[in-house]
Amino acid sequence: MQDEEQQQKPEALTGTEALTGSEALAGQTHKERIQASWYRCEQFGLEHGSRPDFATLPKGTLGDLIDQHRSLLETTENEVLPYYQNILSNSACMIVLADRQGHVLNTWGQPRFGSAAEHGLIGGNQWSEMGAGTNAIGTALITGQAIQVGRDEHFLRANRFMVGSASPIYNAKNDLVGVLDISSDAYLPQDHTFGMVKLMSLSVENRLIFSAFQKEHFILSFNTNVSSLDSHWSGILVLDENGTIVSANRRAEVVLARDLALLNINQVFDIEMREIKHHPFSLPLKLIAMGRYQFYVKVIPPVQQIMRVPDFRQRADYVAPSQPEAIVMTEKKPPTEKTTKAENPPSITIPDNVIPMAELQHGDERVERLVRQAHKIMEKDIPILIHGETGAGKEIFVRSLHYHSSRAKEMLVAVNCAAIPAELVESELFGYEKGAFTGAQNRGSIGLIRRAHRGTLFLDEIGEMPMMVQSRLLRVLQERVVTPLGSTEAFPVDIKLISATNRILKDEVKEGRFRQDLYYRISGLNIELPALRERTDKAALIQYLHERLRKEEPGPALSPDMLELLVRHPWPGNMRQLVHVLKVGMAMADEETLEEWHLPDDFFDDLDAMAAQTEEASQNPNSEQDEPLEKLIPRLLNEFKGNVSQTAKTAGVSRNTVYKYARAKGNDV
Numbered sequence: 167m168q169d170e171e172q173q174q175k176p177e178a179l180t181g182t183e184a185l186t187g188s189e190a191l192a193g194q195t196h197k198e199r200i201q202a203s204w205y206r207c208e209q210f211g212l213e214h215g216s217r218p219d220f221a222t223l224p225k226g227t228l229g230d231l232i233d234q235h236r237s238l239l240e241t242t243e244n245e246v247l248p249y250y251q252n253i254l255s256n257s258a259c260m261i262v263l264a265d266r267q268g269h270v271l272n273t274w275g276q277p278r279f280g281s282a283a284e285h286g287l288i289g290g291n292q293w294s295e296m297g298a299g300t301n302a303i304g305t306a307l308i309t310g311q312a313i314q315v316g317r318d319e320h321f322l323r324a325n326r327f328m329v330g331s332a333s334p335i336y337n338a339k340n341d342l343v344g345v346l347d348i349s350s351d352a353y354l355p356q357d358h359t360f361g362m363v364k365l366m367s368l369s370v371e372n373r374l375i376f377s378a379f380q381k382e383h384f385i386l387s388f389n390t391n392v393s394s395l396d397s398h399w400s401g402i403l404v405l406d407e408n409g410t411i412v413s414a415n416r417r418a419e420v421v422l423a424r425d426l427a428l429l430n431i432n433q434v435f436d437i438e439m440r441e442i443k444h445h446p447f448s449l450p451l452k453l454i455a456m457g458r459y460q461f462y463v464k465v466i467p468p469v470q471q472i473m474r475v476p477d478f479r480q481r482a483d484y485v486a487p488s489q490p491e492a493i494v495m496t497e498k499k500p501p502t503e504k505t506t507k508a509e510n511p512p513s514i515t516i517p518d519n520v521i522p523m524a525e526l527q528h529g530d531e532r533v534e535r536l537v538r539q540a541h542k543i544m545e546k547d548i549p550i551l552i553h554g555e556t557g558a559g560k561e562i563f564v565r566s567l568h569y570h571s572s573r574a575k576e577m578l579v580a581v582n583c584a585a586i587p588a589e590l591v592e593s594e595l596f597g598y599e600k601g602a603f604t605g606a607q608n609r610g611s612i613g614l615i616r617r618a619h620r621g622t623l624f625l626d627e628i629g630e631m632p633m634m635v636q637s638r639l640l641r642v643l644q645e646r647v648v649t650p651l652g653s654t655e656a657f658p659v660d661i662k663l664i665s666a667t668n669r670i671l672k673d674e675v676k677e678g679r680f681r682q683d684l685y686y687r688i689s690g691l692n693i694e695l696p697a698l699r700e701r702t703d704k705a706a707l708i709q710y711l712h713e714r715l716r717k718e719e720p721g722p723a724l725s726p727d728m729l730e731l732l733v734r735h736p737w738p739g740n741m742r743q744l745v746h747v748l749k750v751g752m753a754m755a756d757e758e759t760l761e762e763w764h765l766p767d768d769f770f771d772d773l774d775a776m777a778a779q780t781e782e783a784s785q786n787p788n789s790e791q792d793e794p795l796e797k798l799i800p801r802l803l804n805e806f807k808g809n810v811s812q813t814a815k816t817a818g819v820s821r822n823t824v825y826k827y828a829r830a831k832g833n834d835v
């Protein structure tokens with residue numbers, strides 16, 4: 167034994183090797199770690215033949231310590247150990263949970279080694295390196311890293327009856343709070359035990375994060391493999407409602423190799439918080455991290471959908487409607503006596519990322535009318551169907567409607583029907599009973615429709631909904647009850663349904679791709695959100711958006727020439743493109759004013775295409791330029807034998823506009 171001790175003894179340890187803390191450990195082999203620990207023990211004045219000094223805590227103090235660590239103890243005992251009990255029950259080992267100073271808080275299991283008095287793994291005993299020499303608990307705590315200490319690697323001979331495997335536990339703030347240890351004198355497959363204790367500590371850490379944040383925060387778990395998303399070695403990110411990372415597990419920082427604190431999720435993954443909020447939670451997303459690495463990401467929404475956001479009535483520039491009809495659309499007047507002294511002001515909270523209704527339009531009468539109509543219909547039992555080109559702002563409009571309605575306190579559940587794989591739409595929408603089909607989570611799911619109970623269900627791109635799902639949806643709308651897959655029970659639902667599409671649903675009906683009866687069910691109020699190029703308030707809208715962006719981050723001013731250029735642009739990508747162009751331009755500009763060369767290339771491609779079209783039109787004696795739409799559209803339709811696309815292209819309007827003018831004239835399209 168003396169020889170072995172000599173072999174273990176470090177030969178020429180430098181100060182750095184004797185350092186504690188993970189920075190000194192990088193690159194250290196296991197042997198070097200044990201040697202560094204032995205060196206420390208010698209510095210503490212320990213000798214191999216010494217008896218361990220456990221500095222046992224008096225009972226009362228141990229009780230206080232247990233109280234302080236209740237959540238750690240409960241998480242370990244109730245949520246983690248049950249998963250490992252089967253594996254560990256046959257292996258004659260002891261599982262130990264110790265606090266940050268190495269005081270044993272509790273133990274589980276039945277070791278073969280002697281009485282508690284002999285082995286010392288007992289509540290209140292302190293397993294620090296200073297008192298007990300090199301040991302798994304003490305050495306893991308001092309180094310902050312998992313370690314396995316073999317029989318003869320213990321500094322004190324008295325401890326050489328066992329092998330200890332320990333892994334530190336960090337809380338949601340990344341503070342070391344304790345250590346889990348598996349000790350045994352049996353000949354266990356030690357790699358396996360070491361792996362298991364690491365997994366258990368990860369599992370405790372993840373559970374601590376969930377308990378601290380799951381009520382009010384979005385939690386993302388991510389992994390390179392979709393089937394491992396629920397495993398303990400997945401990365402976990404905790405996001406507040408703006409997408410700021412407020413906590414993460416160690417695994418997330420290791421995998422992403424960076425400090426994640428307070429970054430926005432869009433700086434880590436190629437996604438915005440808004441999209442995360444609307445993503446169906448049981449469907450994994452495939453995202454790219456930092457422009458390079460692909461991960462599968464699962465979104466776990468808050469258990470309570472609490473919006474801690476300022477009440478919009480506190481905004482200086484907003485007049486709250488006391489009645490749905492009383493909303494102020496065009497002018498931003500200072501609060502009137504009536505609104506400030508209203509006895510029962512509506513207690514609506516509007517999240518920061520929702521555009522106040524008064525700011526949805528800036529003088530276009532058509533938009534003003536449709537906002538007014540929709541706002542009113544939100545309080546009636548009438549579904550709303552919104553048509554509009556991609557990027558025209560359909561979803562932004564719906565969010566604003568919801569948060570200005572009496573349903574604002576309940577959830578807005580937005581579902582992009584095109585984004586859900588066809589075979590999953592049904593279960594996502596209607597939910598499913600426990601074990602209804604293979605692949606379903608054991609717990610079952612209440613489904614998106616029931617999540618929107620008393621709130622608003624927004625079915626975006628409804629034209630993409632598979633036929634079979636259309637029939638089920640029709641039944642829900644007729645009977646107002648949802649029957650989850652695999653269940654016989656029907657649950658009543660009260661939802662405000664808003665659907666949106668950029669297809670012409672009537673065409674889809676004609677082509678047999680959309681059920682006619684469903685079309686009539688969902689299209690109570692038909693709204694046509696005009697394309698940006700068709701809006702008469704374009705200039706004011708552009709100035710408003712520019713100012714809004716400048717509030718987020720200081721940026722260059724808009725000259726009258728630049729405004730004129732932006733107004734002239736055809737904006738095929740609508741509001742989405744406008745916001746993108748402004749953002750890029752403002753980010754590129756160091757000067758005080760936005761210049762043409764700051765704008766992205768595709769902006770000019772669109773302008774060139776428009777110029778070419780105009781030139782072609784000017785060479786055509788039947789120029790459409792000055793002809794009013796109510797005449798032009800029927801004429802072109804006639805010319806193109808009812809071809810809507812060609813008519814829309816030639817007239818420079820959307821297909822919806824063609825339908826509108828065609829219907830007004832009684833054309834059959």
Ligand SMILES: Nc1ncnc2c1ncn2[C@@H]1O[C@H](COP(=O)(O)OP(=O)(O)OP(=O)(O)O)[C@@H](O)[C@H]1O
Nearest residue numbers: 521526555556557558559560561562563741742745
């Ligand atoms: N009124 C608005 N004020 C400010 N920004 C807006 C407004 N409307 C739209 N946007 C911007 O345009 C983007 C696209 O809007 P939105 O997602 O609502 O369009 P959409 O019509 O639903 O598009 P799609 O049909 O492609 O889903 C938004 O992310 C937002 O940046």
